[in-house]
Amino acid sequence: SQTIHQWPATLVQPVGSPLSLECTVEGTSNPNLYWYRQAAGRGLQLLFYSVGIGQISSEVPQNLSASRPQDRQFILSSKKLLLSDSGFYLCAWSPTGGEQYFGPGTRLTVT
Amino acid sequence: AQTVTQSQPEMSVQEAETVTLSCTYDTSESDYYLFWYKQPPSRQMILVIRQEAYKQQNATENRFSVNFQKAAKSFSLKISDSQLGDAAMYFCAYTERSQGNLIFGKGTKLSVKP
Known part of the structure; x- marks a missing residue:
């Protein structure tokens, strides 16, 4: 069966520091991969999605970037964090572009 | 642009x-999927049920069922025999078959009273 992992689970970083969040999927090949952000008490905002290695589409201009160095690995990065980057970050995968399956998420607090 | 509206905050x-x-x-497309996701306090999003737009029959998953009214663009979730573990945020989501990017509603917070 397929599983999706995210780490770290919780992160507290100062403003201006770099960021790297990692997401990996097991048990499938060539999945579509997604990064979402959820602000407190709100819905999900799509940040990036990828349909293959090295293929990244950005939905919202921001201080973040994404990379897909391997088929089942998706990384969310920032060179310099802003206070507004705080939130709950969810990675998801999809076999065909229909339903998506989510990881456990990373709670990021920028201080 | 496609939008998803959940009119019940709680x-x-x-x-x-x-x-x-x-x-x-709201959509002008004819081929799409609709979903209900559950987000418990742990905040992991869990897929509850899915509906393909071309299927007339309403989807069911155990105690969860939907009422899909394509012409009215309505997609309601019915939870029968509610349990304490059903307490969570519930999000309605839409995606087009060709795209795969989910568009979420703002969610409904469901409380279950013992």
């Missing part, structure tokens, strides 16, 4: 009773 139901959560969407 709902409450007595344990063992039935509750219906509402969702409407």
